[in-house]
Amino acid sequence: MKGRIVIDMERCKGCGLCIIVCPKKQIEISDQLNKKGYYPASFKEESEQDLEKVKCTGCALCAITCPDVSIEVYRQDKDDEKDESEED
Amino acid sequence: MPFPYRTGFTQFLRGASKVKKVFTRPMSLKDTPFHYCPGCGHSIIHRLVAEVIDELGIREKTIGVPPAGCAVLAYNYFDVDMAEAPHGRAAAVATGIKRVLPDKLVFTYQGDGDIAAIGTAETIHAANRGERITAVFVNNAVYGMTGGQMAPTTITGQVTTTSPGGRVPLRDGYPLDLSEMLGIAAGSVYIERTSVTTPKGIMKTRKALKKAFMVQMEDKGFALVEILSPCPTNWKMSPAQAVRWVDEVMTKTFPLKVIKDVA
Amino acid sequence: MAGKVLMRGTHVLGEAAIRAGCRAYFGYPITPQNELPEYMAAAFAKMEGAVFLQAESELASINMVMGASIAGARVMTSSSSPGISLKQEGISYLAAMELPAVIVNMMRGGPGLGNIAPSQGDYFQATKGGGHGDYRVIVLAPAYGQEIADMTRAAFDMADKYRTPVMILGDGMMGQMMEPVVFPEPLDPASFPKKDFVLDGCQGRPSRIVRSLWLDTNLEEELNWRLVRKYEIITEEIPDEEIYLADDAEVIVVAYGTAARIAKGGVHRAREAGQKIGLFRPKTLWPFPYEPLKRLSRKIRHMVVFEMSTGQMVEDVRLAVEGRCDVSFYGRPGGVVATPEEIARVLSGVYRRLDHGRGAAAESGHTFRSVGSA
Ligand SMILES: Cc1ncc(C[n+]2csc(CCOP(=O)(O)OP(=O)(O)O)c2C)c(N)n1
Ligand code: SF4
Ligand code: SF4
Ligand code: SF4
Ligand SMILES: [Mg+2]
Numbered sequence: 001m002k003g004r005i006v007i008d009m010e011r012c013k014g015c016g017l018c019i020i021v022c023p024k025k026q027i028e029i030s031d032q033l034n035k036k037g038y039y040p041a042s043f044k045e046e047s048e049q050d051l052e053k054v055k056c057t058g059c060a061l062c063a064i065t066c067p068d069v070s071i072e073v074y075r076q077d078k079d080d081e082k083d084e085s086e087e088d
Numbered sequence: 089m090p091f092p093y094r095t096g097f098t099q100f101l102r103g104a105s106k107v108k109k110v111f112t113r114p115m116s117l118k119d120t121p122f123h124y125c126p127g128c129g130h131s132i133i134h135r136l137v138a139e140v141i142d143e144l145g146i147r148e149k150t151i152g153v154p155p156a157g158c159a160v161l162a163y164n165y166f167d168v169d170m171a172e173a174p175h176g177r178a179a180a181v182a183t184g185i186k187r188v189l190p191d192k193l194v195f196t197y198q199g200d201g202d203i204a205a206i207g208t209a210e211t212i213h214a215a216n217r218g219e220r221i222t223a224v225f226v227n228n229a230v231y232g233m234t235g236g237q238m239a240p241t242t243i244t245g246q247v248t249t250t251s252p253g254g255r256v257p258l259r260d261g262y263p264l265d266l267s268e269m270l271g272i273a274a275g276s277v278y279i280e281r282t283s284v285t286t287p288k289g290i291m292k293t294r295k296a297l298k299k300a301f302m303v304q305m306e307d308k309g310f311a312l313v314e315i316l317s318p319c320p321t322n323w324k325m326s327p328a329q330a331v332r333w334v335d336e337v338m339t340k341t342f343p344l345k346v347i348k349d350v351a
Numbered sequence: 352m353a354g355k356v357l358m359r360g361t362h363v364l365g366e367a368a369i370r371a372g373c374r375a376y377f378g379y380p381i382t383p384q385n386e387l388p389e390y391m392a393a394a395f396a397k398m399e400g401a402v403f404l405q406a407e408s409e410l411a412s413i414n415m416v417m418g419a420s421i422a423g424a425r426v427m428t429s430s431s432s433p434g435i436s437l438k439q440e441g442i443s444y445l446a447a448m449e450l451p452a453v454i455v456n457m458m459r460g461g462p463g464l465g466n467i468a469p470s471q472g473d474y475f476q477a478t479k480g481g482g483h484g485d486y487r488v489i490v491l492a493p494a495y496g497q498e499i500a501d502m503t504r505a506a507f508d509m510a511d512k513y514r515t516p517v518m519i520l521g522d523g524m525m526g527q528m529m530e531p532v533v534f535p536e537p538l539d540p541a542s543f544p545k546k547d548f549v550l551d552g553c554q555g556r557p558s559r560i561v562r563s564l565w566l567d568t569n570l571e572e573e574l575n576w577r578l579v580r581k582y583e584i585i586t587e588e589i590p591d592e593e594i595y596l597a598d599d600a601e602v603i604v605v606a607y608g609t610a611a612r613i614a615k616g617g618v619h620r621a622r623e624a625g626q627k628i629g630l631f632r633p634k635t636l637w638p639f640p641y642e643p644l645k646r647l648s649r650k651i652r653h654m655v656v657f658e659m660s661t662g663q664m665v666e667d668v669r670l671a672v673e674g675r676c677d678v679s680f681y682g683r684p685g686g687v688v689a690t691p692e693e694i695a696r697v698l699s700g701v702y703r704r705l706d707h708g709r710g711a712a713a714e715s716g717h718t719f720r721s722v723g724s725a
Binding site: 147148149150151153156160161163166167168169170171172173174177180181182183184185186187188189192193209210213 | 374375377402404406407408410411412414415416417418419420421422423424426440441444448550551552553554555558559560561562563564
């Protein structure tokens with residue numbers, strides 16, 4: 001199972017709680033201020049294109065912990081993996 | 089399904105066929121960004137309440153009663169009918185609504201000062217009447233909104249702006265176990281204390297909130313979830329320190345447990 | 352209950368409330384008004400969907416009233432002076448949130464715990480905005496059983512029409528007095544138009560908010576001015592008064608509620624003695640009927656304000672009169688009930704001194720502190 005997160009960096013307040021809970025340590029604090037004046041979190045694998053190399057599992061622990069609902073989590077399966085829960 | 093999953097079809101990666109959105113904003117939360125401080129427990133708890141409302145499919149029959157406290161603006165975030173109560177009176181306002189509209193679901197959302205100091209009487213009597221309401225009690229051991237003064241739940245020794253040398257029980261009183269007190273009331277049905285400091289605690293809180301709403305849906309009586317909630321700003325800690333302080337210190341005074349369950 | 356029935360004031364009020372479509376009552380016991388919640392409890396026990404709840408305090412009960420009003424009900428609470436003090440928090444919020452509600456104050460002697468005897472010491476509290484902030488409450492002051500019935504109906508209608516709390520200001524004596532009353536036809540709450548502020552779950556519409564916090568000062572100012580505009584309309588539409596035997600009068604006694612009944616007895620006695628004395632009785636205390644009293648002040652020489660207090664409404668009388676005639680005050684606070692003879696003596700005393708011409712101004716503004724000093 002591979003995952004991918006999208007952080008809304010304008011919503012993020014840089015509290016860092018997602019960083020603590022990520023078991024794969026794939027989130028870091030960015031060095032760019034957002035409009036609210038916080039250093040937001042950013043996803044290390046943002047530009048990773050190779051599915052094999054991706055460490056994020058889409059476990060969503062980061063999103064569950066994020067106070068500001070700044071993280072969306074996607075889970076993606078490889079072509080050959082079967083997903084039992086059908087999509088809409 | 090633990091979450092109100094919404095699915096997406098975005099292709100993110102080469103070689104990925106199925107892309108599923110596994111975490112997104114609950115419908116019962118408006119899009120408005122929270123005004124709460126970084127790492128504030130109120131934000132997490134808002135989301136959890138909204139998720140539960142979504143999951144139970146009760147958004148269109150729920151009325152929320154926010155307090156005076158940091159969460160006073162909760163109506164800016166919940167996309168359900170909301171009535172702001174005077175400080176401490178949420179249980180009474182909720183009682184008035186629920187008695188007139190017994191088929192609707194009414195929840196209060198209150199801080200420790202609101203529910204356990206100025207609103208103690210209203211809360212105990214609502215519980216004792218077995219009022220069919222769900223109380224969300226956010227215990228952050230301080231008066232957050234007014235700048236971090238001592239609260240009824242400030243723990244012994246805790247420094248606040250009005251207990252600068254730390255809370256001294258023989259001068260300031262002991263931290264109040266309101267939830268335990270409410271457990272004694274014959275009309276209370278379900279009372280649990282949880283925290284929102286870890287993913288596990290957060291999921292447990294969500295489960296407790298769901299149950300507290302279901303107790304009301306099943307017309308059983310008064311339900312309350314007390315949630316230990318970080319206030320990094322007034323505790324003068326980083327968000328990381330604040331969650332650790334809840335886990336390591338605050339839970340000693342306020343142990344996480346099911347206080348009453350006769351549902 | 353067609354035709355005339357003999358009932359005590361508190362029961363009249365309860366029955367009139369129910370006939371006005373009131374289906375929710377929240378209160379806390381306090382003498383002298385307990386017969387009203389008792390009446391509501393008994394009546395609502397037999398009515399499907401009606402809510403009676405004895406709360407743990409007046410604070411709780413006024414906030415339950417707030418909740419019931421938010422939920423769309425015609426709702427009432429009642430109490431007496433010390434309890435009304437506790438309700439002031441909620442009344443301020445009701446005014447700010449523009450929620451309808453009817454609040455009954457059967458006043459008793461005060462300040463403090465005072466006593467349970469009839470009094471009028473809460474005039475300031477009722478009419479000048481007893482709670483915090485820039486707001487007003489409509490205050491109706493019945494004096495007779497029939498008026499209790501009529502004003503209770505009017506109170507609910509006004510509360511809904513203007514979306515504001517309305518207070519019925521009485522006293523323990525009025526509550527106990529048995530009088531014949533004809534009730535209006537009962538209204539069916541199901542027939543009331545739907546209120547557009549009600550919170551009943553956001554089914555098929557956007558979610559709503561009822562609030563009183565406006566951190567943006569411009570919005571709070573806007574609320575304040577909106578309330579003022581509403582109060583101006585109310586001030587135009589509802590002031591009401593009884594003017595009695597005033598056509599040829601040289602002296603007018605101004606009194607409301609129970610005090611006005613006593614004063615009327617005093618006027619009758621003075622008239623029997625050939626003295627030209629009349630009565631002005633405000634039926635609405637807020638808005639106060641300034642204009643008719645002002646007109647009256649041009650024709651007469653002296654006004655005696657009689658209150659069962661140390662002098663509160665007298666300030667509004669002076670505002671209306673603006674020095675056009677002499678104003679003096681006679682008060683019996685603390686729950687003492689003056690007799691018509693006593694008032695007649697006071698009025699006759701003032702009247703006799705008029706014969707010495709306006710030189711009697713020494714009496715102007717005089718406060719008679721006891722029967723003897725009159
Ligand atoms: C009658 C009244 N007294 C005092 C206040 C000021 N006040 C607002 S919120 C609050 C306490 C908030 O503390 P708590 O309930 O613990 O909520 P928190 O902000 O910590 O979430 C106080 C004292 C008020 N609004 N009304
Ligand atoms: S989904 Fe899990 S693995 Fe991926 S970033 Fe979030 S916490 Fe880390
Ligand atoms: S938990 Fe949320 S708000 Fe905090 S740093 Fe991570 S993304 Fe930002
Ligand atoms: S002061 Fe504390 S409770 Fe209030 S928003 Fe900030 S962190 Fe949250
Ligand atoms: Mg608090």
